[in-house]
Amino acid sequence: MELGILGSIIIGGLAGWIASMIMKADTGLFLNIILGIVGAIVLNLILGWIGIYAEQSWLPQLFVGAVGAALLIWSYRAIKSS
Numbered sequence: 001m002e003l004g005i006l007g008s009i010i011i012g013g014l015a016g017w018i019a020s021m022i023m024k025a026d027t028g029l030f031l032n033i034i035l036g037i038v039g040a041i042v043l044n045l046i047l048g049w050i051g052i053y054a055e056q057s058w059l060p061q062l063f064v065g066a067v068g069a070a071l072l073i074w075s076y077r078a079i080k081s082s
Contacts, residue, residue: 012034012040013032015039015061018066019067039066040068047064
């Protein structure tokens with residue numbers, strides 16, 4: 001079952017919020033949505049390059065989005081501090 005645009009935005013927002021809680025980042029709703037969606041896209045691409053594909057339902061995409069968003073926050077902090 002594919003998520004669709006609205007489902008992707010909702011899952012992206014949840015994923016970004018989870019990542020911001022894990023990383024203790026002070027981000028707003030809009031940035032949470034952006035981080036979650038971009039994080040999911042980036043991590044899905046990376047996983048696809050190595051032959052791992054996340055199922056296109058809400059739970060696997062929530063996990064991939066949260067991990068991807070957390071990696072984006074970590075990367076931003078690493079670049080900012082150097």
